[in-house]
Structure formats: structure tokens, C-alpha cells
Amino acid sequence: MSTLETIPPPSLWVRLWDSNMGYSFRRNxxxxxxxxxxxxxxLMAIFAPLVxxxxxxxxxxxxxxxxxxxxxxxxxxxxxxxxxxxxxxRDLWSTILYGTRLSLLIGLCAVALQAFLGITIGLxxxxxxxxxxxxxxRLADIQLSFSTLMVAIIFLAVTQAMFGSExxxxxxxxxxxxxxxxxxxxxxxxxxxxxxxxxxxxEYVDGARVLGFGPLRIMVRxxxxxxxxxxxxxxxVQVANAIISEASLSFLGLGMPPSQPSLGSLISxxxxxxxxxxxxxxxxxxxxxxxxxxxxxxxxxxxxxxxNPKSFKG
Amino acid sequence: MTLLSVRDLTVxxxxxxxxxxxxxxxxxxxxxxxxLGIVGESGAGKSITGFSLMNLLSRPGFIDNGTILFQGxxxxxxxxxxxxxxxGNQMAMIFQDPMVTLNPVLTIGQQMVETLRAHRKLxxxxxxQIAIVKLREVYIPSxxxxxxxxxxxxxxxxxxxxxxxxxxxxDPQLIIADEPTTALDVTxxxxxxxxxxxxxxSNKVGLxxxxxxxGVVSQMTERTLVMYAxxxxxxxxxREIINDPQHPYTQGLINALPQQTQPGNPxxxxxGNMPSLAAIPNGCAFNPRCEYALDHCRTTAPEIVQYAxxxxxxHEVSRLHSDKSEERSA
Numbered sequence: 001m002s003t004l005e006t007i008p009p010p011s012l013w014v015r016l017w018d019s020n021m022g023y024s025f026r027r028n029x030x031x032x033x034x035x036x037x038x039x040x041x042x043l044m045a046i047f048a049p050l051v052x053x054x055x056x057x058x059x060x061x062x063x064x065x066x067x068x069x070x071x072x073x074x075x076x077x078x079x080x081x082x083x084x085x086x087x088x089x090r091d092l093w094s095t096i097l098y099g100t101r102l103s104l105l106i107g108l109c110a111v112a113l114q115a116f117l118g119i120t121i122g123l124x125x126x127x128x129x130x131x132x133x134x135x136x137x138r139l140a141d142i143q144l145s146f147s148t149l150m151v152a153i154i155f156l157a158v159t160q161a162m163f164g165s166e167x168x169x170x171x172x173x174x175x176x177x178x179x180x181x182x183x184x185x186x187x188x189x190x191x192x193x194x195x196x197x198x199x200x201x202x203e204y205v206d207g208a209r210v211l212g213f214g215p216l217r218i219m220v221r222x223x224x225x226x227x228x229x230x231x232x233x234x235x236x237v238q239v240a241n242a243i244i245s246e247a248s249l250s251f252l253g254l255g256m257p258p259s260q261p262s263l264g265s266l267i268s269x270x271x272x273x274x275x276x277x278x279x280x281x282x283x284x285x286x287x288x289x290x291x292x293x294x295x296x297x298x299x300x301x302x303x304x305x306x307x308n309p310k311s312f313k314g
Numbered sequence: 315m316t317l318l319s320v321r322d323l324t325v326x327x328x329x330x331x332x333x334x335x336x337x338x339x340x341x342x343x344x345x346x347x348x349x350l351g352i353v354g355e356s357g358a359g360k361s362i363t364g365f366s367l368m369n370l371l372s373r374p375g376f377i378d379n380g381t382i383l384f385q386g387x388x389x390x391x392x393x394x395x396x397x398x399x400x401x402g403n404q405m406a407m408i409f410q411d412p413m414v415t416l417n418p419v420l421t422i423g424q425q426m427v428e429t430l431r432a433h434r435k436l437x438x439x440x441x442x443q444i445a446i447v448k449l450r451e452v453y454i455p456s457x458x459x460x461x462x463x464x465x466x467x468x469x470x471x472x473x474x475x476x477x478x479x480x481x482x483x484x485d486p487q488l489i490i491a492d493e494p495t496t497a498l499d500v501t502x503x504x505x506x507x508x509x510x511x512x513x514x515x516s517n518k519v520g521l522x523x524x525x526x527x528x529g530v531v532s533q534m535t536e537r538t539l540v541m542y543a544x545x546x547x548x549x550x551x552x553r554e555i556i557n558d559p560q561h562p563y564t565q566g567l568i569n570a571l572p573q574q575t576q577p578g579n580p581x582x583x584x585x586g587n588m589p590s591l592a593a594i595p596n597g598c599a600f601n602p603r604c605e606y607a608l609d610h611c612r613t614t615a616p617e618i619v620q621y622a623x624x625x626x627x628x629h630e631v632s633r634l635h636s637d638k639s640e641e642r643s644a
Contacts, residue, residue: 207415209370211429211480212401221428225419
């Protein structure tokens with residue numbers, strides 16, 4: 001008798017590395033560099049309290065006398081401030097780290113909200129079909145015909161007026177998440193609906209119905225996992241969009257308050273000083289924002305190419 | 315004991331301004347553990363019959379009239395939740411292409427366990443045990459390892475065995491197999507059919523085999539229905555129908571088998587095509603393609619009558635029969 005040697009199943013990491021996606025990732029230098037930059041930025045942002053030399057939220061550490069020091073590679077800089085200081089004397093490097101953290105947090109949470117709303121509505125519209133589908137998709141059309149920024153500006157301006165600046169600033173982060181989340185759900189709903197319409201006709205759905213599964217189980221456990229690739233692709237693009245929306249709103253003064261600045265509010269607060277020579281307060285957070293959005297979009301592009309069903313044959 | 319009793323089942327498809335009749339007053343019975351074949355060309359309504367038995371017609375199709383008594387209860391009148399407890403549990407269905415009937419993103423084990431737990435109160439462990447037993451019944455080698463595999467890791471024949479195992483998971487009373495081997499390799503077809511036959515016989519499961527392959531029907535089933543344009547035109551014991559078909563359409567089908575033709579001669583076809591359901595000819599639906607058709611065939615639809623050993627819907631069946639006897643004696 002020969003005993004069959006059982007090969008232990010490879011770990012998730014190895015499986016991922018050896019998968020089609022892993023292979024195409026290794027072969028694509030743009031994707032590799034983008035991911036490295038994104039992970040580095042994200043890690044630094046997440047661990048901002050450990051990385052940053054100062055706490056920009058602590059008024060005791062801010063000295064107005066330190067305001068508008070240039071970055072250290074320019075003459076007249078204070079060596080303790082890597083990227084110089086802003087108009088209030090805050091260390092720009094620390095503020096950018098904390099600001100990136102806020103921007104990422106708002107972007108991810110807003111997209112999570114969008115995804116939840118959009119996937120639920122898209123699944124129901126696509127699976128149930130008929131009148132409900134028409135109704136939900138017309139709602140999506142109406143929502144899409146308003147620009148995100150317009151809806152957000154109206155909503156934020158009204159809430160700001162209603163609650164007063166003080167309360168608004170306190171809860172600004174939640175308002176931003178909700179408004180960006182709600183304004184963009186149709187993007188998800190449309191994509192998911194289109195995928196569900198295609199998946200619903202496949203025989204495994206008939207197979208599931210024949211086994212006596214209810215519609216909820218078929219939608220969530222059978223159709224949804226088969227519709228994941230477009231959801232992944234749209235998610236990356238939406239995170240980038242949400243970060244930009246947040247930055248725009250903060251730049252317009254409807255987002256994060258200057259005491260708790262995100263990247264957008266930093267750019268905005270430096271904007272007043274750009275012609276007085278303190279270009280770095282606007283320029284450096286601007287570069288960080290552009291790089292962050294760019295790498296996310298590049299990753300999204302790569303993912304779209306890999307997950308495109310047309311690139312799979314057989 | 316009757317397991318299934320279908321009476322005057324009429325299925326229609328709603329179109330923009332009216333509706334077309336896909337099944338026209340179908341009636342048949344199935345005893346417990348009996349195996350029934352349904353044959354006919356594409357579009358005859360075979361698959362529609364299968365789906366109506368599950369009450370799973372999707373829009374625009376709907377059951378217009380008739381009763382489907384399954385173990386004494388009328389499926390047509392059942393609520394969706396009652397129906398759901400029957401599907402998979404007491405009545406299972408096997409589809410044509412095992413490449414697409416299994417969910418590609420779930421492992422075999424997940425799909426089997428999910429099916430079991432949807433209908434029975436079982437722990438994950440117990441469900442896996444049952445799944446392994448069932449996989450062994452369909453001769454899957456090392457079933458424990460298969461549970462963790464995805465459908466794409468298995469061959470077509472293996473997948474169809476797994477589909478059959480899933481159909482048998484909850485020990486149903488009836489299996490509806492809709493062309494279960496059409497998508498498979500010829501060499502595997504016989505294996506799968508043999509397996510299905512063996513399982514049905516040993517578990518006393520009723521089988522409705524939907525196919526266009528008369529050879530398969532003759533091996534697998536005890537009784538046969540021949541369908542044409544949404545109607546049953548001939549019904550009876552499989553042996554009688556294969557050896558002595560009465561309806562000109564059934565005769566045509568059997569003559570069309572390649573084995574019926576001497577090598578070198580052209581294959582015998584039935585001239586023409588199945589009529590579209592929207593334009594079924596008056597009288598007997600088969601009359602434009604029938605060489606025996608007379609005037610009354612074009613005006614009145616034939617009723618099903620008992621003739622010889624079978625039930626047949628043809629006006630001219632007696633003339634046809636005597637013609638054939640003459641042919642044989644000549």
C-alpha cells in the first residue's frame with residue numbers, strides 16, 4: 001500500500017501571489033509603484049500620531065511666532081519643521097499627515113456608504129426587475145442629473161446655517177461622509193444592476209432556484225459574489241473621487257474646519273498666502289493630494305484591465 | 315401509487331398584444347419510482363413542461379390552466395414559500411450543462427452544505443458528512459478532497475456527477491433531468507445515464523427524462539411521451555412506442571435516427587420545421603409535414619385515442635397502421 005502524500009493547501013498569500021491577478025501585478029511596474037506609494041502614504045497616515053513630530057490638534061504645541069517658516073531646503077528655515085509651518089505656526093509635515101488621515105478616512109467611509117446603498121439598490125433593481133427596477137433607476141437618473149458638488153454644497157451650507165458653525169465643525173466629518181456617500185450611490189447601483197441583469201440569466205441562478213433557495217439568498221450569496229469584479233474596479237475610482245470631493249468641499253469652506261484640517265482645508269488655508277511668498281502651505285498638501293488620487297486611479301486602471309471579462313478566454 | 319398527476323396543463327407566454335400557447339392541455343401521470351421520457355424536437359415544450367412542474371416559469375411565461383398534483387397537493391395553487399420547501403427537497407432538477415449550473419465562486423462543499431442546511435436543521439459537520447456520502451454514491455473518487463474544490467477544477471463528467479449528487483442530497487421523490495447529457499462527451503454520456511438509472515432504481519426515485527434522443531429514452535424509461543408543438547401526440551410504454559410507433563411524427567423521429575439508414579443512403583428527415591408557437595396550423599399541428607394528411611386533418615384537431623398499445627392523437631392512425639402492415643407483408 002502506498003500512502004498518498006497530501007500537499008497542504010497553499011496559504012492565502014501564496015494563492016494570491018500565484019493567481020492571475022498576482023502575475024499581472026508583478027508584470028506591471030506602474031501598478032507595483034502605485035501600490036507601494038499608496039501603502040506608504042496610507043501607513044504613514046494611519047500611524048500619523050506616531051510618525052508626526054507635533055500634534056497639530058494640540059493648541060499648546062502651536063506657537064504663532066513659528067508661523068510661515070519655509071521648508072528646510074530653503075534659506076531661513078527652522079530645522080525642526082521639515083516642510084515648514086503654516087500661517088498659524090503648525091508644523092506642515094505633521095498637519096499633512098493628520099490631514100491625509102482625515103481625507104482617506106472620509107474617502108473610504110463615504111465609499112463604504114455609497115457601496116452599501118448602491119449595491120443594495122442595484123441588486124434589488126436588477127433581480128426583481130419590472131416596475132421597481134424602473135422606479136429605482138429613474139431615481140438614480142435624477143440623482144445623477146444633479147452634480148455631486150452641487151448637492152453637497154447645498155446640503156452642507158444648509159446644515160451649517162441650521163446648526164451653526166460651532167456644531168457643524170464638530171460633526172463636519174460625519175456630514176461629509178454622509179453627503180458624499182449619498183450623492184454618489186447611483187454609480188454603484190447602475191454598475192451592479194447591469195452585472196446582475198447579466199448574471200441572473202446564467203444557469204447557476206436557475207440551479208439555485210430549483211434547489212428551493214429564496215430570492216434574498218440567491219441575491220446575496222449567489223449573484224453578488226459573481227458580480228464582484230466591476231464593484232472592485234468602481235470602488236477604487238470612487239475612493240479617488242470621494243477624496244477629491246472632500247478636498248473640494250473643504251477648499252470651499254464647507255468641509256473640515258481649519259482647526260482640524262484635511263488636505264482640502266490645508267490647501268484652502270494656504271491659498272491666502274500664496275502670493276505673499278508662502279507657496280508651500282498650498283503646494284505641498286496639493287502635491288500629496290494629487291499623488292494620492294493619481295496612484296489610486298492608476299491602481300483602478302490596472303484592476304479594470306485585469307478584471308475585464310473580455311481579457312479572459314475560457 | 316401516483317406521485318405526480320398533471321391534468322390539462324396549459325402554459326402561455328404573454329407577448330405584446332396577446333399570448334402564445336406553449337403547452338396545450340397536457341395530461342399525464344407518474345407513479346412512484348417510475349421513469350418517464352419526454353421526447354420531441356426543440357421548441358416542442360419539453361423544457362417548459364419541466365419548469366412548470368417546478369412552478370419556476372419565468373416571465374413572460376405563466377400557467378394558464380390545469381392542475382399539477384404532486385403527492386396529492388396542487389403545485390399550481392401553492393404559495394411561493396410552500397413551493398420553495400418542495401424544490402430541491404422533494405423535487406430536484408438536473409440541467410443540460412454542468413459547466414454553468416454550478417456556481418463558479420462557491421466550492422462544491424459550500425454548495426452542497428448550503429443546499430442541505432437550507433432545508434434541514436443540520437450542523438456544518440453533519441451536512442459535510444451527508445455530502446461526502448452522496449458524492450461517494452455518484453462514484454466521485456476521494457470525495458473529502460472534492461468538497462474544497464471549485465467547479466472549474468473538475469471535468470465535465472465529474473461536474474455532472476456532482477450536479478446529480480446535489481439533486482439527490484435531500485432524497486427527493488422526483489428528479490427532472492432536462493437533457494442531462496447533451497453537453498457532455500459521448501464517452502461520458504453513457505456513464506452518466508447508467509449512473510442516473512442505477513440511482514433512480516436503487517432509491518425508488520421517480521424520473522422525468524427530457525431529451526431528444528430516442529436511444530437514451532429506450533434505455534432509461536418505462537413510459538414515453540412524444541410532444542409536438544406544445545401537445546402530447548403519443549404516449550405509452552417506451553417499448554411499444556419505439557418498436558411500433560403509431561403517430562406519423564413518432565415514426566418520422568425514429569426513421570430519422572442515423573442507425574435506421576443504410577450506409578451511403580441519405581438520412582431520412584421529416585420535411586419542414588416545427589411551426590412557430592405563434593402560428594400553429596389549424597387542425598392537427600403536424601399536418602403540413604405529414605404525408606398522410608387529409609382534408610379533415612387540416613380543419614379539426616385530433617383527440618387522444620387509445621390505439622393498439624398506446625394513446626395517440628391522429629385521425630388517420632388506423633389507415634396508417636394498415637398501410638404499414640401491408641408494407642411489411644409485401
